[in-house]
Amino acid sequence: MPTSDFVTFSKLPYEERLNEIVKDAGLTEEEKAVLQDANSLSMAKADKMIDNVIGRYTLPIGMAVGLRVNGKVHNVPMVTEEPSVVLGCSYGGYMAEPKGGFFTSTTGSVMIAQIMLLNVPCPENAKAKVLEHEAEIKELCDSLDPVLVRFGGGMVGLDVRTVPSSKGAMVIVHLKVDTRDAMGANAVNTMAEGVAPLIEKITGGEAYTRILSNLAVHRLVRSRATIVKEMLGGESTVDRICATAEFAEVDPFRAATHNKGIMNAITPIVIATGNDFRAVESGCHSYAAYGGQYTSLTHFEKNADGDLECSIETPMAVGTVGGVIKSHPMAGINLKIMGVETAEELASVIVSAGLSLELSALRSLATDGMQKGFLAGQARSLAEQVGAEGELYEKIVAKMIADKKVSLEYAQELFAQMK
Ligand code: NAD
Numbered sequence: 090m091p092t093s094d095f096v097t098f099s100k101l102p103y104e105e106r107l108n109e110i111v112k113d114a115g116l117t118e119e120e121k122a123v124l125q126d127a128n129s130l131s132m133a134k135a136d137k138m139i140d141n142v143i144g145r146y147t148l149p150i151g152m153a154v155g156l157r158v159n160g161k162v163h164n165v166p167m168v169t170e171e172p173s174v175v176l177g178c179s180y181g182g183y184m185a186e187p188k189g190g191f192f193t194s195t196t197g198s199v200m201i202a203q204i205m206l207l208n209v210p211c212p213e214n215a216k217a218k219v220l221e222h223e224a225e226i227k228e229l230c231d232s233l234d235p236v237l238v239r240f241g242g243g244m245v246g247l248d249v250r251t252v253p254s255s256k257g258a259m260v261i262v263h264l265k266v267d268t269r270d271a272m273g274a275n276a277v278n279t280m281a282e283g284v285a286p287l288i289e290k291i292t293g294g295e296a297y298t299r300i301l302s303n304l305a306v307h308r309l310v311r312s313r314a315t316i317v318k319e320m321l322g323g324e325s326t327v328d329r330i331c332a333t334a335e336f337a338e339v340d341p342f343r344a345a346t347h348n349k350g351i352m353n354a355i356t357p358i359v360i361a362t363g364n365d366f367r368a369v370e371s372g373c374h375s376y377a378a379y380g381g382q383y384t385s386l387t388h389f390e391k392n393a394d395g396d397l398e399c400s401i402e403t404p405m406a407v408g409t410v411g412g413v414i415k416s417h418p419m420a421g422i423n424l425k426i427m428g429v430e431t432a433e434e435l436a437s438v439i440v441s442a443g444l445s446l447e448l449s450a451l452r453s454l455a456t457d458g459m460q461k462g463f464l465a466g467q468a469r470s471l472a473e474q475v476g477a478e479g480e481l482y483e484k485i486v487a488k489m490i491a492d493k494k495v496s497l498e499y500a501q502e503l504f505a506q507m508k
Contacts, residue, residue, distance in 0.1 A: 090162045095154050095179040110152060110164060114426040124150065129418045138413060150361060150423070151175035153354070156182040157190025158312070158441045165442050166423040167357035172466020174353045174446060177453075181445030184321070184452070185314035188396075191441035192313055195433055199245055199307035200406060202264040202277035202300065204285050209294030212251040212258035218291050219249045219262055229287055230264060230280040237276055242269040244280070262288055265307060270432040272365060272408035274301045303371040304379065305404035310440040313400040314448070315392070321452060324395040329455035331397070334389035341383040347447065348377055348386055351401070354446035358439045362427070363420025364407040372404035387447055401444040405436035464495045471500040481507055 091098050091109035098106060111121045123129040127147040136142045153165040153175050167175050185191060209215045219226070223246075230244040237243060248263040264284065266277045281299035289296050318324050337347035352370060359366040377386050387401045409432050414420045429435040465486075472485040474497065485503045489495045 090155050090164065095176075095183055098152075098154050099176055099179075106152065110426060113164060114428065116422065116425065120422045120425070123418050123422055134416065134418075138416075148360075150419070151357075152426075153178035153182065153442060153445075155179060155186075156438065156442060156445060157186060158438050159191070159193055160189070161428070162190075163427050163429070163438050165358055165438060166361040166426055167354065167442075168360040169353070169357035171353060172470050174357065176466075177449035178354045178442050178446040181448040184316050184448060185445065187317050187320065188315035190314065191444065193437040193441060194311050195437065196307055196309045197267065198242075198269055198273075198432060199265050199267050200273040200277050200305055201302040201307065202266060202281035203298060203302050204262040204264070204281050204288055204296050205298040206260040206262070206288065206292055206294035206296050207254075207256050209258065209260045209292045211293075212260050215260050215292035215294060216249040216251055219260075219288060220247060222287075222291050223247050226264070226284055226287060229284050230266065233280050233283045234276050237266075237268065237271070240269045242267040242271075242276075260292055260294060263302075268408075270409045271411040272368065272406050272432075273411070274365070274368065274406075275411065277301045303368050303404075303406070304375040305372050305406045306376065306379070308372075308404050308406050308436075309376075309402055310405045310436045311400065311402045312437065312441040312444050313398065314441075314444065316397040316399065316448065318395045318397065321397060322456070324391070326452065326455055327391050327395060327397045330451045331389050331391055333451050333455045334385065334387060334399075337385035338388070339384075344377065344383055344385045348374065350450045351386055351403075351443040351447045353450075354442040355405075355439055358442055359407060361419070361423040362407065362409075362435065363412060363414040363417045363423075365412060368406055369404075372406055376402075376404050387444060389451065397448075399444060399448055401440055401447075403440060403443070405440050407436050407439060408432045409435055464493075465490055468495045468500075471495065471497055472504075475500045475504040477504055477508075 091113055130145055135145050148168050148170055151167045153167055156163045156165050227244040231238050244264055245267050246265040250261045252259045252261060264280055266280060268276050278301055285296035285299045318327050321327055337343045356366045359369045377383055386403045390398045392398050408414060409424060429438060468486045468489040472482050477485045484507060485500060488503055489499060
């Protein structure tokens with residue numbers, strides 16, 4: 090962990106912040122240079138990453154420092170354009186610290202690949218037959234990814250359902266595949282496509298869809314933390330936070346914004362580590378609706394001591410290998426900064442960061458309101474946009490906050506007056 094606490098860290102000039110992280114993570118001079126270089130992703134590499142490339146798009150990396158997860162302290166890189174979320178995430182970790190930070194459990198690293206068949210002569214009979222052939226299906230699946238098997242992964246089970254549709258009964262086969270340290274989309278898609286002809290033969294039907302499901306219900310992460318009431322300003326704030334959080338559990342309009350607050354931490358870390366943020370977002374939101382009504386991913390309760398117990402449960406399909414993780418110059422460095430060894434550990438830190446930020450957000454929402462913190466971040470961004478530096482920058486930020494007028498026009502006006 091950096092030698093300074095998270096508040097002091099945030100006030101350091103950026104070079105000193107960087108130096109603390111470099112020292113803490115044991116980064117080399119080359120790795121430090123990569124972090125500072127907006128062009129470290131070369132045009133040649135970018136051109137191979139996606140289609141029709143014409144340039145590169147840069148965002149800042151902010152550090153949420155000192156997040157303790159299962160006893161180990163992590164510095165967490167976040168790639169985002171939104172002010173206040175990085176500090177909010179650190180602040181949640183600070184509030185959780187007196188009771189040991191965040192504690193997690195997972196259901197492992199099992200992904201689902203779906204094969205949907207139509208025109209199956211006897212769907213219920215076909216379902217039974219597919220299950221009878223599990224060993225043969227597993228052998229074929231595993232043969233398609235010997236590297237994954239070498240790392241302890243491979244097919245671990247089968248589920249089969251029949252579902253009525255306008256085209257007759259669909260037979261839906263789920264291949265459950267342990268993808269270990271890979272997110273696993275490519276791995277399981279290859280298996281689904283490779284095994285589909287065998288399943289067609291077994292069922293007598295026709296395989297239409299063969300692809301991963303992002304609703305990764307066998308790759309859940311749960312994280313929890315206890316926040317002593319003194320950290321929140323007393324039991325009445327605990328009550329207000331619980332009520333605010335419960336609003337999100339019962340109302341989908343509020344749940345959408347509550348979960349967006351969680352994704353404010355999750356998505357930036359997923360991006361920083363080279364993972365697929367659309368896959369993660371799809372997984373989290375579909376899990377939030379899995380019970381039939383879209384709801385909150387978290388629970389906040391008051392315990393017998395009047396302290397706050399908070400918890401989250403969500404899928405987290407991320408990897409430390411695969412995709413662009415090894416080829417994007419910054420992804421590996423950010424993983425090194427986080428100090429995570431496995432995909433499971435990475436997922437645990439990401440989900441804990443989501444809970445940490447939402448905890449800070451609910452504290453603000455239940456007390457001062459969100460705008461106070463947000464506007465401070467916004468004021469900094471606007472003062473920078475109008476070209477203010479040094480003392481002038483600080484004065485413009487302070488004036489906008491004091492006058493409760495945080496807009497580009499006012500920043501320009503103050504800049505013209507004060508420069
Ligand atoms: P991948 O195929 O690049 O890498 C995974 C492979 O790495 C494994 O199959 C295995 O052979 C190998 N491997 C080496 N060491 C391993 C270890 N320790 N643990 C596990 N595997 C190890 O990538 P992937 O993870 O299969 O797929 C991720 C990519 O798929 C992402 O880029 C994502 O954007 C993309 N994708 C996503 C979707 C979706 O989410 N719906 C669909 C298609 C593709």
